[in-house]
Amino acid sequence: MLQKLAFDVRFKNYSLHSLQKDIISGIVVGIIAIPLGMAFAIASGVKPEYGIYTTIIAGILISLLGGSKYQIGGPTGAFIPILFGIVMAYGFENLLIAGFLAGIILFLMGVFRMGVLIKFIPRPVTIGFTAGIAVIIFFGQIPNFLGLSGVERHEYFYDNLREITIHFHSLNMYSIATAALCLVTVLFTPKLFPKVPGPLIGLVISTLVATYLYPGHVATIGSTYGEIPARLPAFQFPEITLEKIRLLIKPAFIIAILGAIESLLSAVVADGMSGGRHNSNRELMGQGVANMIAPLFGGIPATGAIARTATNIKNGAVSPMSGIIHGLVVLVILVLFAPHASKIPLASMAPILMVVAWNMSEKTVFYNVLKTKTLDSLILVVTFLLTVFVNLTVAVEAGILLAVIIFTKRMSESLVTAKVLPNDNQKLQAVHPQAAADSHDCPQISMYTIEGPLFFGAAQTFEQTILNTINYKPKVLILRLGKVPFMDTTGESHFSSIVKDFSAHGQVLITGIQPGPLELLRKTGLYDFIGGEHFFIHTGDAINFALTHVNKSECVGCKHFAFRECATLSAIKQKAGEQRKALI
Incomplete structure (x- = not known):
């Protein structure tokens, strides 16, 4: 069955020349995915290697089994607040179970052809919670950017702001210099060298500077999380009980819904850039399988990554093979260079995530909806504020409920x-x-x-x-x-x-x-x-x-x-x- 799913019309007229283009694109996207995978994992409250494992396993399976020719899957910024909340409330082991259950839900959504239902989620709701997630990610990286010590991470936004205020006196000028160097490199590399991945160059340069000019003065991945193993973890099926299912079904459902939204939005973007057309139900099934398999190897939830998918297309990808190659590239780099990754300063990861947050905030669209001063603006603001100050689950539920009420009112007035x-x-x-x-x-x-x-x-x-x-x-x-x-x-x-x-x-x-x-x-x-x-x-x-x-x-x-x-x-x-x- 898997063979039937994998080799289909997406590989029609595939040639050696196509493979060459896919290899180039896969290498570029794979290199970009490494720092992002680690950064997303750290921001989600887990060890950086789990982000790499997710990039490898889920990235390969999403490309192999999904419904888009160009989709690149892996950990994304949109998941950060949800995953961090689950880790804080239930622990890492239960996060793996929640991810596994979310994979089942995604797969069933595809089986029952629910891919079209995602389009019924109002645009102000998706813009609102996306902007809210961006704010949470951005402010969550301030402690690492400033090198603050003694900061405890909390589930709620205002508690984290209070921690920053309390410990602001402990800022580290070495961390600030490292983060600033990485930020400048990330921002200006694409302008000077469009084909060069800015996040990777920023990590390399800032790490070398911190390692040789002021060693031991900034917190690193190794000093905080230990060394990254140069291998994939052993297969381990999580202990799933009826009690744990009851406990985790709600966060699993939120992971599944957000994963479906993100992956299908990414597929739509890919269609617009390439002129192709994705299969939404098959995409959900592929996402489901990937999220069921990844936790068995310590992977966190994954979905389609819009920025990496766009990069994949821009670099000449022809088929899903580029996504498969991207996962293999990350695997090879993990095996060969994992020990060196332990020297990366946390201050170098912070600006990368801040830039991701800024790019995903959809600030222009947010402002355009806001300035209309309509009921859609109210939906947008409510969803945004609840995402930031409560949680994503409440925000999405409230946003959709408010949208339904407003829609009902409008329709009743139209009679x-x-x-x-x-x-x-x-x-x-x-x-x-x-x-x-x-x-x-x-x-x-x-x-x-x-x-x-x-x-x-x-x-x-x-x-x-x-x-x-x-x-x-x-x-x-x-x-x-x-x-x-x-x-x-x-x-x-x-x-x-x-x-x-x-x-x-x-x-x-x-x-x-x-x-x-x-x-x-x-x-x-x-x-x-x-x-x-x-x-x-x-x-x-x-x-x-x-x-x-x-x-x-x-x-x-x-x-x-x-x-x-x-x-x-x-x-x-x-x-x-x-x-x-x-x-x-």
Whole structure:
């Protein structure tokens, strides 16, 4: 099965020349991925080697089994607050279990073809929590940038800010010099040498300077976490119990949702850059397998990395082989150079993550949504603040709930119920709300046009609008439903109340109803209650039917002339000469 998944149309017309391009791209991305993998792991509260293990294992599997030709997978900045919170609350072993459970959830999302559902998460929510994560990452690196000593890391943002304030007096000028050197290198290398990976060059230069000019004056990976092993860890299946599943299913679900969002956004970016098209459900399945396998070797949760994927495409990648090569490159470097990585100063890692946070903040989009001063701005701000000051889980839940409430309000306001009559000034006598007035109305026939979805958010207002305006009890009620695209059971219930209330003394006629609402009326039995003969395609036919069921004696002397037949019925003018044309 894996072979069938791996070798498909993504490798169509693959050649030796394609392999050469993939090797070049894979080497470049692999070199970039090493410092990022370690930095993301450290920021997540685990040892740096676990980020490298994730880059190797998950990176290879995501490329091999995913739904995008160019996707590069691995640890990402978006996961940092979640993973750090899990480590703080449950420990590293339970983080591995949560990652494994998240892999199962991702795989099932792909199996049940839920890839399209991710697009229903509102954009202000994703921008809000992404910007919030960026703020957490940026401020979380200040202690390492300044070389503060005695700082304890906490789960909540404000506690970490307090730690920075308390220990600010312990800043280390050597750390600041090291971090500043790395930051300048990271920022200016792409401008001077676009093909050279800035993070790697920044790490190398700042490490060499710190090692030879002021050795022992800055904290390093080795002094803080110990030496990095020059091998992959042994396979070890985590001890999963029902109690641990209950404990970790919520954080696992958050990991899965965020992983799905990040990976599919990355795949969409890749499509835009390459002109290709990814398979979202297969992408989720590939992400799921990768996140199930990586924890068995000490790997942390992984997803599609937008920046590395873009770099992969820019360097000429042709197929998923570049992603596989990127993982193998990281493996080779781990085996050959792991001992040297222990000398990297933590101050050198800080600016790399700060730049990542700045780039992922989507500051321009954030500002554009904010300056609209709409309800979307409210969703954005609420999600952002909750991400920073509470946690991502609450932020996403609150953001989506608020978006649903606002959407429901907007949709309820979009439902328009208007009393209408044929407009004599138009050739086809199309119905129009302005045609109905106190001096120009029919006492026996009331006609309404309903436009918009008839659902729980608008159903009660709809019912009250109709009942309040037909309190004079006409003989016939015509409801034009041609512009009602959707009706739910709540809307049907209120619609049924109108029909049954009116049917006690008159007749209800329905025109132009769409297939969806019609099917619902059939299922609830309201169609049979109204009677199939009272459903019409055209409004004109319904009016003709209604005029045959009015009380003719009440028409004598009527001065309203709501319909052109009224002239004859009131015995004032001659009968209209031509047959009524269909009203649509």
